[in-house]
Amino acid sequence: RYVEVKPIFFIASINTSTMMKLAVLATLAASAAAFAPASTGKVSTTLAAFEGELGVQAPLGFFDPLGLLDEADQERFDRLRYVEVKHGRIAQLAFLGNIVTRAGGHLGGDIDKAGHAFDSYPNGWAAIYGADAIPVKGALQIFSFIGLLEIAVMKDMSGFGNEFPGDLRNGTFKSAWDKFDEETKMQKRGVELNNGRA
Numbered sequence: 001r002y003v004e005v006k007p008i009f010f011i012a013s014i015n016t017s018t019m020m021k022l023a024v025l026a027t028l029a030a031s032a033a034a035f036a037p038a039s040t041g042k043v044s045t046t047l048a049a050f051e052g053e054l055g056v057q058a059p060l061g062f063f064d065p066l067g068l069l070d071e072a073d074q075e076r077f078d079r080l081r082y083v084e085v086k087h088g089r090i091a092q093l094a095f096l097g098n099i100v101t102r103a104g105g106h107l108g109g110d111i112d113k114a115g116h117a118f119d120s121y122p123n124g125w126a127a128i129y130g131a132d133a134i135p136v137k138g139a140l141q142i143f144s145f146i147g148l149l150e151i152a153v154m155k156d157m158s159g160f161g162n163e164f165p166g167d168l169r170n171g172t173f174k175s176a177w178d179k180f181d182e183e184t185k186m187q188k189r190g191v192e193l194n195n196g197r198a
Helices: 016-034 045-049 074-102 136-153 174-178 182-197
Strands: none
Touching (some): 074 182
16 A cells, blocks of 8 residues: 655745744854854873874864874874875876876877877876777876886885985985975975875
8 A cells, every 4th residue: 555645835834024034043043053162172192192293283273084093103193194295295296297288288209109199198087088098008007107106116215314204205315405494394394285285
């Protein structure tokens, strides 16, 4: 057996004046709730331990919405900071590459021995997927090269005097970085973190 359910619309019987009054009342209630005092809970000692780290900035302060640092030690924080810096750099390079190719900048010459020029392929997602996309073997070469960089080059190697998590110089380019004072180094690292987060 099936029971037929007939919709009942109570709102249709309310006149316009009453609806307006209810809308104003709901708006006032919502705006009053915005100014209600927020409950202040205790900050855990783990989170308080990272309040002075680089990247803790106004207006958010220490921001860990997923709770990745709950009950974490300094080693865990350094690992997550390393991953944040590394992936922020990758995101910045990907964005820059997209901007450059969309502005018409391409490598000169041919991409393969068949004579296909670099600029004969479309920009953005269409270069990966679509009718005019880079051939599968070419895409595999690109992803393999990125994997090689991930495994062998872009890693924080111990024993090279790296100064902070994400310092991928690994003993190289020391003369340029050493010219800066400590305040300038911290400012530059903070800018890099914020650019990678944006």
